[in-house]
Every structure is written in C-alpha cells, then in structure tokens.
Amino acid sequence: MRESVGLTGAGLRLGYHGRLVVDEAGLGIEPAGVTALVGPNGSGKSTLLRAMARLHKPDAGTVCFADGEDALALSQKDFARKVTLLSQSRPTPNGVSVRDVVGYGRHPYRGRWRNDDPDGNAAIEHAMDVTGVTSMAERAVDELSGGELQRVWLATCLAQDTGVLLLDEPTTFLDLRYQIEILDLMRDLADEHGVAVGVVLHDLNQAADVADRIVLLDQGRVRSTGTPGEVLQADALTETYGIRIDVSTDPVTGRISTQPVGRHLHRHVLQNHCLQDI
Numbered sequence: 641m642r643e644s645v646g647l648t649g650a651g652l653r654l655g656y657h658g659r660l661v662v663d664e665a666g667l668g669i670e671p672a673g674v675t676a677l678v679g680p681n682g683s684g685k686s687t688l689l690r691a692m693a694r695l696h697k698p699d700a701g702t703v704c705f706a707d708g709e710d711a712l713a714l715s716q717k718d719f720a721r722k723v724t725l726l727s728q729s730r731p732t733p734n735g736v737s738v739r740d741v742v743g744y745g746r747h748p749y750r751g752r753w754r755n756d757d758p759d760g761n762a763a764i765e766h767a768m769d770v771t772g773v774t775s776m777a778e779r780a781v782d783e784l785s786g787g788e789l790q791r792v793w794l795a796t797c798l799a800q801d802t803g804v805l806l807l808d809e810p811t812t813f814l815d816l817r818y819q820i821e822i823l824d825l826m827r828d829l830a831d832e833h834g835v836a837v838g839v840v841l842h843d844l845n846q847a848a849d850v851a852d853r854i855v856l857l858d859q860g861r862v863r864s865t866g867t868p869g870e871v872l873q874a875d876a877l878t879e880t881y882g883i884r885i886d887v888s889t890d891p892v893t894g895r896i897s898t899q900p901v902g903r904h905l906h907r908h909v910l911q912n913h914c915l916q917d918i
C-alpha cells in the first residue's frame with residue numbers, strides 16, 4: 641500500500657441544483673484507522689463521501705491531505721494514486737472479464753503501455769485473492785450476482801493501491817460471511833498497512849465493532865464525532881433516527897450493541913409473559 645497521510649474535509653457545504661444537503665460538515669479520515677459515517681437515509685453520507693473523493697464539487701469548504709496538500713488541486717491521476725472510492729452503484733460493463741475490471745484499478749499507474757506498470761499484475765492478483773474473486777477471474781462481470789459484483793468492485797479499488805480507501809455501504813448485497821470478511825479486511829488494511837479507511841455503514845453494530853471513530857450525520861449536519869462509545873448514545877440515536885434505540889455495553893468484552901425497538905418486538909415480550917403464566 642502507498643503511504644497514507646489521511647484526508648480531511650472542513651466546512652463542506654454540498655448541494656444539488658441549489659438545494660443544500662450538507663452544511664458546514666467536517667470529516668477526518670485518519671491514517672491507520674477506520675472512520676465510519678452513520679446516519680438516517682438522506683442525511684448526506686454518500687454526498688459527503690463523494691465530496692471527499694472529488695466526485696461532488698463543494699459549494700464551500702476544503703478537502704486536504706493531513707500534510708496540508710490541497711486534494712482539490714491535484715491532477716486526476718495524482719489524486720487517483722492516493723484516494724479511491726467504492727461507490728454504491730457503478731455501471732456494469734458488458735462482456736468484460738473480472739480480471740480486466742479489477743485491472744481498471746491500475747489506471748493511475750498506466751501510461752500508454754501496459755508494461756509501464758510493473759507492479760500491476762501482482763496488485764490485481766492480490767486484490768482478487770483477498771476479496772475471494774480469483775475463481776471467477778475469467779467470467780464476464782455482467783453474469784455475476786450482486787454480491788459477487790460488489791466484491792469485484794472492491795477488488796478494483798484495492799488494486800488501485802491507495803492510502804485512502806472510501807467505501808459507501810460496502811456490505812450491501814453481501815451474505816454474512818462476506819460482510820464480516822469485508823469488515824475484517826478494512827481493519828487489516830488500517831492496522832497492517834496504515835490505510836485511512838472511511839466507510840458509510842447502516843448497521844450501527846458493525847460500525848461499533850469495526851470503527852475507531854464514528855461520525856453521526858443528521859439532516860446534513862455532523863451531530864457528533866468520536867469513539868463508538870461517545871457517539872452511540874441512546875438519546876442521540878433515538879432522536880436522530882426517530883425510533884427508540886437502546887444501547888448496551890457487554891461488561892466483559894466492552895462490545896457495544898444497539899437495538900432499535902420496533903412494535904414487532906412486543907410479540908416476544910407477550911410470548912414470554914404467556915409462557916411464564918403457564
């Protein structure tokens with residue numbers, strides 16, 4: 641992996657067609673760490689992450705590397721050597737093999753000739769290996785399932801070999817095994833390779849398990865930033881999501897878990913009461 645210096649957004653105002661959807665947001669994606677962005681639908685998570693990846697032009701604010709370098713001023717190629725984004729949806733090319741799609745990740749290192757990139761093949765094979773797609777390397781990507789395709793796009797990002805890795809809901813479409821493997825992979829990249837990982841997650845428990853820091857967005861504003869224990873507070877979550885959310889911490893492991901309480905859960909309470917009455 642390339643050396644990461646982290647990526648910081650400050651005072652970001654982001655909108656669509658004059659409608660402001662993110663206001664004065666700050667976001668630090670620290671090196672050797674995982675920063676999770678959480679919040680309700682429409683709170684601005686994807687827009688903020690896309691702005692950090694230069695895919696959404698801010699109306700105001702800055703995006704800089706931690707050494708002060710202005711990320712918005714770099715050439716496309718230089719930026720792509722430092723930052724990559726796994727976005728929520730990408731157009732699926734027809735008839736292109738998995739290996740070739742993963743190879744797209746090497747575009748910042750390629751000049752006119754393929755042998756301009758001596759590390760390319762090893763990076764592609766490694767990315768396919770850690771995402772479990774090597775066995776489908778010769779298959780066309782348009783024939784894959786949603787979860788298989790998600791892993792191929794993740795491999796493409798990993799092949800890009802950047803110090804900053806941004807992921808927008810990477811566990812969507814994935815079965816339980818691959819959800820957990822992607823969380824493990826994020827941690828390994830941060831812990832062993834110093835990568836600065838920024839990830840949008842809907843599952844607050846996954847965020848609590850994997851992240852060093854959590855940023856909670858509420859209607860386009862950063863409501864709180866801090867460790868999982870600091871941000872995942874029952875009152876703040878209940879207010880932000882508009883549904884009762886209980887939070888508990890395992891006294892032995894310290895693991896935090898959040899439990900949204902819906903009406904359907906009353907069924908279990910009623911059943912238990914009935915059983916006790918028998």
Ligand SMILES: Nc1ncnc2c1ncn2[C@@H]1O[C@H](COP(=O)(O)OP(=O)(O)OP(=O)(O)O)[C@@H](O)[C@H]1O
Pocket residue numbers: 656661679680681682683684685686687688
């Ligand atoms: N291309 C677009 N054009 C106009 N408005 C948009 C566009 N994309 C998003 N928005 C609006 O911007 C706001 C923030 O959307 P965004 O996708 O950033 O939220 P999010 O927190 O990622 O939501 P979700 O959890 O549903 O993915 C929403 O009100 C959304 O309707």
